[in-house]
Amino acid sequence: MSARRWRVPRPSEDWFGSRLRSAAVATRVGVWLGICFGLAFVTGIISHYAQAPHQPVPLGPWPAWGYRVTQAVHVVAGTAAVPLLLVKLWSVYPRLFQPWPQRRLRLLVPVLLERAAIGVLVAGAILELGIGVMNVAQWYAWDFNFKRIHYGLAWVVIGALLVHLGVKLPLVRSVLAGDVDETAADRPSARHPGMLSRRALLRSTWLAAAVTVVASTTSAGTIRGLGRLAVLSPRSRRSGIPINRTARQVDVVAAATSADYRCEVVVGSQVTRLARGELAALPQSTHTLPIACVEGWSADGTWTGVRLRALLDHVGAPRGHAVEITSLQERGPDRHVVLHAPFVDDDRTLVALMLDGQTLSLDHGYPARIISPNSPGTLQTKWISRIEVL
Numbered sequence: 001m002s003a004r005r006w007r008v009p010r011p012s013e014d015w016f017g018s019r020l021r022s023a024a025v026a027t028r029v030g031v032w033l034g035i036c037f038g039l040a041f042v043t044g045i046i047s048h049y050a051q052a053p054h055q056p057v058p059l060g061p062w063p064a065w066g067y068r069v070t071q072a073v074h075v076v077a078g079t080a081a082v083p084l085l086l087v088k089l090w091s092v093y094p095r096l097f098q099p100w101p102q103r104r105l106r107l108l109v110p111v112l113l114e115r116a117a118i119g120v121l122v123a124g125a126i127l128e129l130g131i132g133v134m135n136v137a138q139w140y141a142w143d144f145n146f147k148r149i150h151y152g153l154a155w156v157v158i159g160a161l162l163v164h165l166g167v168k169l170p171l172v173r174s175v176l177a178g179d180v181d182e183t184a185a186d187r188p189s190a191r192h193p194g195m196l197s198r199r200a201l202l203r204s205t206w207l208a209a210a211v212t213v214v215a216s217t218t219s220a221g222t223i224r225g226l227g228r229l230a231v232l233s234p235r236s237r238r239s240g241i242p243i244n245r246t247a248r249q250v251d252v253v254a255a256a257t258s259a260d261y262r263c264e265v266v267v268g269s270q271v272t273r274l275a276r277g278e279l280a281a282l283p284q285s286t287h288t289l290p291i292a293c294v295e296g297w298s299a300d301g302t303w304t305g306v307r308l309r310a311l312l313d314h315v316g317a318p319r320g321h322a323v324e325i326t327s328l329q330e331r332g333p334d335r336h337v338v339l340h341a342p343f344v345d346d347d348r349t350l351v352a353l354m355l356d357g358q359t360l361s362l363d364h365g366y367p368a369r370i371i372s373p374n375s376p377g378t379l380q381t382k383w384i385s386r387i388e389v390l
């Protein structure tokens with residue numbers, strides 16, 4: 001028997017001869033990727049804060065469309081980042097095989113750290129965008145707490161991104177100062193022009209980002225007629241306000257349609273129980289306000305109901321307090337939410353009984369739901385059972 005061993009050739013940077021895989025392309029795509037990640041991070045933090053049960057400085061109810069806009073920016077920036085990240089990874093891929101420059105530990109440590117940061121950045125960014133897109137597409141393949149993972153990972157990705165940017169800043173500046181076809185910063189093996197020009201590659205990348213945004217987002221879902229293009233946002237394709245979770249899905253049909261239904265309003269030890277007819281007998285107000293969901297859609301509705309503030313006045317509750325809203329729904333994170341004082345006391349915050357002139361449908365929260373301006377969709381509790389002043 002021959003003792004000869006076959007060796008898999010070691011991949012090397014030299015395998016990649018195209019000039020398209022260059023710092024010139026990676027940097028230009030990276031700038032936009034950085035902008036998208038920055039926007040998504042800031043708007044994500046705003047969204048997280050807006051949903052927090054404890055807010056040292058409460059956000060206010062003005063402007064009514066504020067959360068809707070920050071949420072749209074978040075989803076647009078996140079979806080645009082997907083094709084940008086793919087092109088970016090493609091353009092830097094050969095660097096995975098570059099030789100270690102130094103064997104001396106003192107010189108190796110910074111290189112190791114930088115590569116570790118890039119490893120974290122790449123893995124984190126792929127995961128973060130991946131689960132974000134899955135959430136928009138309402139494809140819950142695994143049972144995990146999306147909000148917590150997406151939020152925690154955002155800090156990891158932004159941290160690694162800042163390290164990466166810090167390390168690369170000199171290169172970024174020199175590359176951006178030169179022409180896109182400049183070859184000075186190229187790998188020595190990158191000598192072939194590639195199948196299209198760098199400019200054409202970049203233009204195709206921007207186009208891909210634009211198409212992804214149109215095909216997937218909130219804006220696509222809410223601009224009339226464009227809804228059909230919202231391939232990633234199935235709920236936006238239906239007419240009217242999408243339904244996030246149906247009454248049947250959360251098992252509230254019996255409780256919501258029962259003749260015994262009462263909405264409890266709790267102030268200290270005093271509990272007032274109101275039937276739907278009693279809520280309807282109080283003075284009614286109508287406001288057009290959006291629902292903006294973190295799953296990437298938003299839609300306006302014209303809501304009619306009792307002002308939450310008027311209801312609290314009716315039972316003698318003082319102003320300036322947050323309230324906890326509880327749903328008939330027995331499980332899930334949407335069962336209890338905290339509505340902060342500026343929202344509670346705003347005249348547009350409603351215990352809504354009607355939508356677009358019709359009795360609220362069971363799936364939109366019958367017998368009564370919360371609607372408040374500049375609020376995340378998750379705080380617009382459906383099937384209210386209890387309102388407790390905190």
Ligand SMILES: Nc1nc2c(c(=O)[nH]1)N[C@H]1C(S)=C(S)[C@@H](COP(=O)(O)O)O[C@H]1N2
Pocket residue numbers: 241242243244245250291292293294327328329334335363364365377378379380381382383
């Ligand atoms: N009780 C309850 N309220 C809820 C929810 C829920 O699952 N249960 N979903 C929330 C979310 S995430 C959104 S975006 C809105 C959607 O309201 P809609 O289904 O009427 O469009 O309801 C909110 N209120």
Ligand SMILES: [Mo]
Pocket residue numbers: 244292293294295377378
């Ligand atoms: Mo939502």
